[in-house]
Amino acid sequence: MTDLTASAPPSTEKKKPGLAGILFAGFWVVVFASLAYYLAASWNSDLFARYGLPYLEGLWVTVSLVVSSFVCGAILSVPIAFGRMAESRTARVPSFLFVYFFRGTPLIAQIFLVYYGFGEFRGFLDSIGLWWFFREAWFCALFTIALNSAAYQAEILRGAIESVPKGQWEGGRSLGISRSVIFSRIVLPQAMIVALRPYANELILLIKGSAIVAIITVYDLFGITRQAYARTFDFQTYVWAAVLYLVVVEILRRLTNFAEARVTRHMQR
Template identity: 40%
Template sequence: MDLQIIWDELPLYFDGLLLTIQLVPLSLLIGFVIAVPLAVMRLSKNPFVNYPVFAFTYAFRGTPLIVQLFILYYGVGTLDGYSELTKEFNFLKGAYFFALLGFTLNTAAYTAEIFRGAMAQTSFGEVEAAKACGMSQFLIFRRIIIPSALRRALPAYSNEVIFMLHGSALASTITLVDLTGAARIVQSRYYAPYEAFITAAVFYFVLTFLFIWLFRLVENHYNRHLKRREETIQVVT
């Protein structure tokens, strides 16, 4: 291991880190906002509401992320009228937009199914109690089903966040210099694969640890009542 190579190229890695922490949280945030209403639609018994969402989630969960990125990056730009559209909306051109779009749609599909499963497991008694209080269907979803489902979905969603972080390495395949892209540049400059990719792996490891730590804090916050109940049961017994 030549540590001098790593030291000399640290600025490049930090630039790649900056791009990674721009892409991943932003795509997760937008994907989360999209996924919640999609999950509600998936629970609908109306086929005209349910089936289109099912088709969307099935398409993005059933194909590799790298294929989705290639279709967006290499395919959308060739559509008739797209070049004219980019003249009006400059942000639509470039690899960054397509990477963000691909990551957002992919995580929205997975997250929607995670939340749908959590919503479907909502206790029947909770819903009946809300109806007895005179809540409308919209209010039941907003106050009962969605909040409790989000708590139950936290462990599964934390895995999706980690998968999205690791999947963001594919941004380098469409010319973006993220952490993996920085490692590929270092490899091509020095022909030092260990120094290049182990350094990137360390950065990913630290980011993964931070995400896990943050989710553990959130889970502990929202599950405090369960711990208190367990402590009460232990005291009684």
């Protein structure tokens, strides 16, 4: 007898949201409605006219710092990730120690070590022509965040590559394809699909974590916000900063969803 239930098409009926989902959605509706009411009721046109442009300049500093750090971290993460996967202890141990240190210590401590610690070696850095770099707070922030991001991106890349089934390598070798071509044309594209969402999450974390560079006199979005509050004592300055951060994160989230839908469209048919 034929099992009719085994060949039945999957149900496409959408599940109704439960009580917990309704309460959660209602909570956020109340939060955003309260925020919108507060901004409308306490609107300060003088504050907007005075700090609107500086806020945009601070936002540009934040975006440029995060993007530059992320790109530099992505470049550094490649040899680190391969070092983590290497069979040789000479390559594996230093890569492990790098990842262990930058993932195991707070970013703020790392920034202090670079910004204040490297000043102790000013004579040496000046002699090799690098003091111009480490005397600037923005470059110190870029250097530190790039190293921190490289540690996380190395683990993302390593995990994505190792998630590709070994059969992909074996199938390529059975066809006589070289190891480099197998990696670049077969393994890496599949790994990047797996790594897309973690990479986006890392970028979002960098955007939010970059606010701490304000403590070393980098006038990013949060640095401008602190300055505006110190001069006006208007709590609205922090609310507008939070709104701008939310806008940036939401744009990035939607771009990630779009990119993921594009690269996985062959899997959705």
